[in-house]
Amino acid sequence: xxxxxxxxxxxxxxxxxxxxxxxxxxxxxxxxxxxxxxxxxxxxxxxxxxxxxxxxxxxxxxxxxxxxxxxxxxxxxxxxxxxxxxxxxxxxxxxxxxxxxxxxxxxxxxxxxxxxxxxxxxxxxxxxxxxxxxxxxxxxxxxxxxxxxxxxxx
Numbered sequence: 001x002x003x004x005x006x007x008x009x010x011x012x013x014x015x016x017x018x019x020x021x022x023x024x025x026x027x028x029x030x031x032x033x034x035x036x037x038x039x040x041x042x043x044x045x046x047x048x049x050x051x052x053x054x055x056x057x058x059x060x061x062x063x064x065x066x067x068x069x070x071x072x073x074x075x076x077x078x079x080x081x082x083x084x085x086x087x088x089x090x091x092x093x094x095x096x097x098x099x100x101x102x103x104x105x106x107x108x109x110x111x112x113x114x115x116x117x118x119x120x121x122x123x124x125x126x127x128x129x130x131x132x133x134x135x136x137x138x139x140x141x142x143x144x145x146x147x148x149x150x151x152x153x154x
Contacts, residue, residue, distance in 0.1 A: 092145070092152045094127040102127075105150070112141060 097105065102118070102125045109116050115130045129152075131138045145152055 090131055092127075092129040092131060092142075092154065094129060094145075094150060094152045096124045097127060098124065101150070104148075108144065112137070112144075114141060 094105070105116075105127065108114075109129070112132075114132060117128045117130075119126045129141075131141065
């Protein structure tokens with residue numbers, strides 16, 4: 001028991017002595033130095049260039065030749081509405097469709113790339129058909145619905 005307690009006291013005294021020594025060193029060395037923070041109080045002021053013959057910006061005043069600046073080209077297409085063409089509705093509503101007619105309409109719409117949405121009720125299916133924006137495609141779709149005598153509303 002004597003040797004074990006001597007080792008514990010020795011380790012504790014080394015630890016306490018090292019801590020006291022470090023605190024004295026910290027107080028004398030680190031705290032004695034002042035920390036100074038320098039902040040810019042004035043904003044830097046830009047100076048105007050001195051006009052010289054080598055300054056290319058001053059020479060532009062006396063530049064007499066026509067110059068074409070490089071620019072990117074772009075094309076703009078404006079689709080004007082033809083007054084002869086009637087307005088085409090954007091949606092058609094087809095209601096009370098049975099399953100066979102829904103199958104046929106689904107095939108027609110797939111073939112013509114026409115988007116549609118449907119709502120299935122207990123006895124029938126209601127469709128909302130989104131008409132293409134191109135006039136000819138819209139007219140062909142409406143004529144095909146009229147050919148098959150499918151009732152629709154705008």
